Amino acid sequence: MYLRQLQTDAKAVATIDCLKSFATIAVEKNYCRPTLDNSRKIELKSARHPVIESLMKIGEEYIPNDITIDSDSEQVLIITGPNMSGKSALLRQTALIVLMAQMGAFVPASKAHIGIVDKIFTRVGASDNISQGESTFMVEMLESASILNNISPRSLVLLDEIGRGTSTYDGISIAWSMVEFLHNFRDIHPRTLFATHYHELNELEQMCQRVKNYHVSVKEIDNTIVFLRKLERGGTEHSFGIHVARMAGMPTSIIDRATTILKNLEQVYGNNEIAPSVSPSARKRNRKPSPSVGSAASSGMDSIQLSMFKIDDPVLIKIRDQIKDLDINSLTPLQALNLLSEIKKIAEE
Amino acid sequence: MAIEKKYVETPLMKQYYKIKAVHPDAILLFRVGDFYETFGDDAIETSSILGITLTKRANGSASSVELAGFPHHAVDTYLPKLVRAGKRVAICEQLEDPKTVKGLVKRGVIELVTPGVTLSENLLENKENIYLASVYFGKEKTGAAFLDISTGEFFIAEGDDKYIDKLISSLSPKEVVYQRGEEERFRSIFGNKLYTYRLEEWVFSYSVNFDKLCTQFGTSSLKGFGVEGMYDGITAAGAILYYLEFTEHKQIAHITSISRLDQSEYVWIDKFTIRNLELFSSNGNEKSCFSNIIDRTATPMGGRLLKRWIAMPILDIKRIESRQDVVSEFIANTELSAVVHEQISAIGDIERIASRIASLRVTPRELVQLKNSLYAVDILKAALESTDCHVLHTLSEKIDPLTAVRERIAHDIFPDPQNNQIQKGGVIAEGVDAELDDLRRMALHGKDVLQAIQQRESEATGIPSLKISYNNVFGYYIEVRNTHKDRVPESWIRK
Numbered sequence: 001m002y003l004r005q006l007q008t009d010a011k012a013v014a015t016i017d018c019l020k021s022f023a024t025i026a027v028e029k030n031y032c033r034p035t036l037d038n039s040r041k042i043e044l045k046s047a048r049h050p051v052i053e054s055l056m057k058i059g060e061e062y063i064p065n066d067i068t069i070d071s072d073s074e075q076v077l078i079i080t081g082p083n084m085s086g087k088s089a090l091l092r093q094t095a096l097i098v099l100m101a102q103m104g105a106f107v108p109a110s111k112a113h114i115g116i117v118d119k120i121f122t123r124v125g126a127s128d129n130i131s132q133g134e135s136t137f138m139v140e141m142l143e144s145a146s147i148l149n150n151i152s153p154r155s156l157v158l159l160d161e162i163g164r165g166t167s168t169y170d171g172i173s174i175a176w177s178m179v180e181f182l183h184n185f186r187d188i189h190p191r192t193l194f195a196t197h198y199h200e201l202n203e204l205e206q207m208c209q210r211v212k213n214y215h216v217s218v219k220e221i222d223n224t225i226v227f228l229r230k231l232e233r234g235g236t237e238h239s240f241g242i243h244v245a246r247m248a249g250m251p252t253s254i255i256d257r258a259t260t261i262l263k264n265l266e267q268v269y270g271n272n273e274i275a276p277s278v279s280p281s282a283r284k285r286n287r288k289p290s291p292s293v294g295s296a297a298s299s300g301m302d303s304i305q306l307s308m309f310k311i312d313d314p315v316l317i318k319i320r321d322q323i324k325d326l327d328i329n330s331l332t333p334l335q336a337l338n339l340l341s342e343i344k345k346i347a348e349e
Numbered sequence: 350m351a352i353e354k355k356y357v358e359t360p361l362m363k364q365y366y367k368i369k370a371v372h373p374d375a376i377l378l379f380r381v382g383d384f385y386e387t388f389g390d391d392a393i394e395t396s397s398i399l400g401i402t403l404t405k406r407a408n409g410s411a412s413s414v415e416l417a418g419f420p421h422h423a424v425d426t427y428l429p430k431l432v433r434a435g436k437r438v439a440i441c442e443q444l445e446d447p448k449t450v451k452g453l454v455k456r457g458v459i460e461l462v463t464p465g466v467t468l469s470e471n472l473l474e475n476k477e478n479i480y481l482a483s484v485y486f487g488k489e490k491t492g493a494a495f496l497d498i499s500t501g502e503f504f505i506a507e508g509d510d511k512y513i514d515k516l517i518s519s520l521s522p523k524e525v526v527y528q529r530g531e532e533e534r535f536r537s538i539f540g541n542k543l544y545t546y547r548l549e550e551w552v553f554s555y556s557v558n559f560d561k562l563c564t565q566f567g568t569s570s571l572k573g574f575g576v577e578g579m580y581d582g583i584t585a586a587g588a589i590l591y592y593l594e595f596t597e598h599k600q601i602a603h604i605t606s607i608s609r610l611d612q613s614e615y616v617w618i619d620k621f622t623i624r625n626l627e628l629f630s631s632n633g634n635e636k637s638c639f640s641n642i643i644d645r646t647a648t649p650m651g652g653r654l655l656k657r658w659i660a661m662p663i664l665d666i667k668r669i670e671s672r673q674d675v676v677s678e679f680i681a682n683t684e685l686s687a688v689v690h691e692q693i694s695a696i697g698d699i700e701r702i703a704s705r706i707a708s709l710r711v712t713p714r715e716l717v718q719l720k721n722s723l724y725a726v727d728i729l730k731a732a733l734e735s736t737d738c739h740v741l742h743t744l745s746e747k748i749d750p751l752t753a754v755r756e757r758i759a760h761d762i763f764p765d766p767q768n769n770q771i772q773k774g775g776v777i778a779e780g781v782d783a784e785l786d787d788l789r790r791m792a793l794h795g796k797d798v799l800q801a802i803q804q805r806e807s808e809a810t811g812i813p814s815l816k817i818s819y820n821n822v823f824g825y826y827i828e829v830r831n832t833h834k835d836r837v838p839e840s841w842i843r844k
Contacts (some may be wrong), residue, residue, distance in 0.1 A: 001605075002754055003602060003603055003703055003706065003707055003752060004605045004606075005749050006699060006702075006703045006751065006754075007501060007605060007700065007703050007753060008748075009601070009726055009747075009748050009751070010500075010648075010650050010700035010703065010746075011700075012744050012747050012748050013648060013650065013693065013696055013699070013729070014648065014650040014651045014653070014654040014687065014700070015744060015746075016651075016652065016675075016693065016729070016733070016741075016744060017646045017647055017648045017651025017652075017654070017655075017693050018646060018651050018654050018655045018658060019647075019672060019675040019676055019679065020645075020647075020651075020679055020686070020689055020690065020693060021643075021644060021645035021646040021647075021651065021655060021677075022645075022676045022687065023680050023689075024645040024679075025643055025645050026676060026680060027680055028645075032623075033673055033677060034674070036666050036670070037666065038666070050639065050642060050643060051625070051627070051638070051639055051642045053636065054642045055642075073698070075686055092572070092625070092626055095622070095626055096626060096639060098616070098658070099569070099616070099626070099662050100643075100661035102616055102663055102664070102669060103658045103659060103662045103669075103672075104668075104669050104670075104672025104676070105657075105672075106672075106673075106676060107678065110844055116618060116666060118616060118617060118664055119616065119617035119618075120616060120617070120618050120622055120626075121621075121622060122618065122621065122622045122625040122626060124625050135827045143508070146619070146621075150511070150617075151727065151750070154745075158627075180421045182391075191655055197768070207369055209784065214761075229465055239762060246625065261738070267737075279426075279790035292557070305381065
């Protein structure tokens with residue numbers, strides 16, 4: 001019948017149209033033909049993000065990056081770098097390039113070699129899903145759980161700031177154990193990119209054979225930072241959060257205060273040493289004793305926020321209890337003032 | 350029904366409630382003369398969705414019913430709004446000509462439009478498939494089927510709940526039907542964001558549905574489609590055909606085959622990843638999403654296929670490489686590339702036109718578009734044949750430019766029809782039908798025809814001053830002066 005043939009024609013035209021579309025954009029944006037095989041490698045040279053690249057204004061240039069992932073040697077890449085440095089873009093471009101390659105399209109890179117991927121998982125920490133009534137952290141964990149239950153040897157796993165949705169210690173611990181799981185679980189060894197601003201995770205490289213540290217480079221010039229957006233080998237020490245705050249236009253007084261607090265914290269806890277107690281390498285190393293971290297670690301590290309000052313002074317305990325028992329919602333402004341004056345009295349005693 | 354008793358019933362309202370009782374969960378657009386009317390709760394809902402006036406209709410002295418309506422020609426504007434608001438809309442037409450019938454005109458529902466089953470042009474995005482999905486929870490596996498009635502594409506799949514969930518997020522159907530009684534399981538797997546409709550359990554019978562599919566495809570088994578033995582998938586697919594009957598979509602000859610979506614052929618991309626990679630929308634914005642940025646397709650069906658390729662990348666290296674070979678050929682052979690581009694740009698949405706032909710809704714302009722497209726397909730086929738690329742050869746062998754269809758359209762229909770509705774005329778070409786040509790000549794050249802008659806009669810009767818005139822009482826008449834009355838033939842009537 002004519003109808004059936006017409007549908008066949010439509011399909012053939014659609015196929016040609018799609019392939020022509022691949023060719024057009026490949027010429028337009030200078031894409032390359034990827035090679036594919038059954039290995040468990042991904043090797044990209046001068047890879048770009050197809051969407052960000054297209055949306056850039058004239059004169060701006062997308063910084064291409066090289067990346068190699070290999071289930072047998074460079075299985076888990078831990079990518080540290082400050083916020084806004086382009087970690088997320090790097091993760092996504094890798095996934096998109098794999099996807100494009102397996103659609104049969106050319107890809108935004110100068111050279112690409114891809115061992116077939118059968119599942120792509122991406123998870124972003126603390127994505128907003130409040131409307132559904134689940135806490136952001138719960139969502140993050142639900143999503144992550146579904147990866148860990150479904151990974152295959154040919155999977156590509158991209159984790160972006162997993163653990164961000166909870167307190168620092170919780171976050172680091174969860175991120176840490178997820179990396180260990182992805183690295184050690186049976187012989188699955190899925191290719192994994194893990195972007196995080198917890199530079200503590202860099203210690204994993206010494207413990208896990210196929211974990212490699214990378215960072216997105218940043219230059220600090222006169223207290224401001226310049227994003228170079230280049231992926232380089234090795235970890236980072238700073239997360240440059242305060243610099244980003246400065247760039248965002250936070251009042252100078254807050255930036256100065258934050259800088260002071262950061263310095264204090266680094267003195268108390270030691271820079272880059274808030275590693276979980278499960279880390280043997282951390283345990284081996286002789287660290288400055290820091291009671292607060294120690295107790296946190298021994299109590300299983302559940303939901304301990306960084307405390308600003310130590311509470312063992314009975315006066316402070318009294319004040320704390322007073323504040324704790326407050327029901328702010330039922331306070332009138334007058335009562336609040338009275339309470340404040342009471343607290344002041346306790347402090348002056 | 351409770352509503353029925355509330356109102357005093359006129360014959361018209363009785364007819365209304367009888368039809369409404371068949372489609373209680375749909376808004377019933379009830380054709381009355383030149384208007385589509387809605388009554389009662391439907392009217393309240395319709396008036397608020399469409400922003401039209403809600404009035405009351407008195408039915409006897411004591412009671413009244415809410416009423417909201419719009420002129421019938423506005424249906425193309427209002428129907429999509431109702432459907433987009435997530436409503437099912439039953440269109441009830443007058444099935445008889447009111448002029449020829451005494452008393453109440455017979456009425457019936459001619460189409461039930463739902464978010465997943467629609468052929469209305471205004472509801473279709475060119476580059477987007479509108480899938481209706483069906484899910485069947487079998488003993489061991491879960492079956493699913495997807496149909497785009499506007500293109501005739503029909504898919505079947507089977508697997509665990511997770512796989513079906515993944516397919517649903519890849520193809521994002523506008524509506525999903527499933528068994529009544531499985532609400533809890535359905536919601537726990539697929540969430541509550543889908544538009545769903547529950548069908549009775551008996552709709553999901555394997556043997557009945559197997560036969561339904563065979564009848565639809567005109568085959569005695571389903572072996573030819575490679576889906577034999579997919580019990581749960583077939584059960585789900587048959588339910589889709591049942592649902593089409595249920596929604597009064599009976600012209601479905603364009604659903605000619607079903608293809609299988611095999612888990613082992615495609616890359617697994619779950620819904621979080623589709624969202625995180627911003628494949629089809631980026632924070633609700635479709636412009637800067639991946640599919641839109643890389644889309645350089647020229648035809649609507651190319652655009653739709655591209656979306657599917659993005660959602661379902663493949664695993665087979667040979668297949669990937671054969672696609673790459675074509676891309677390389679297009680890049681290397683600029684001459685071929687230019688021809689292909691030119692011809693493809695001239696091809697319209699022949700896939701949807703095919704469906705509109707089957708559902709007897711095709712318009713004259715669509716047919717002309719089909720003709721022009723087939724010309725382009727012909728040149729395209731020749732261009733593909735002339736290359737050295739093996740894959741393109743295979744593709745070109747599949748193409749048949751349907752010269753006979755094309756010539757028939759070229760012969761029968763004006764290249765630029767005056768109207769897009771055949772009733773309004775100016776569609777069928779000259780020389781196709783002698784009677785039509787004759788009538789047209791009269792309509793267009795009335796004066797000449799009258800002149801010719803006047804001359805003919807003047808010569809026949811020998812009355813030189815004979816005239817043909819017109820007035821509102823008699824219409825056209827022949828005027829003869831008194832002096833010549835003797836020459837008037839007997840067959841003429843004197844007024």
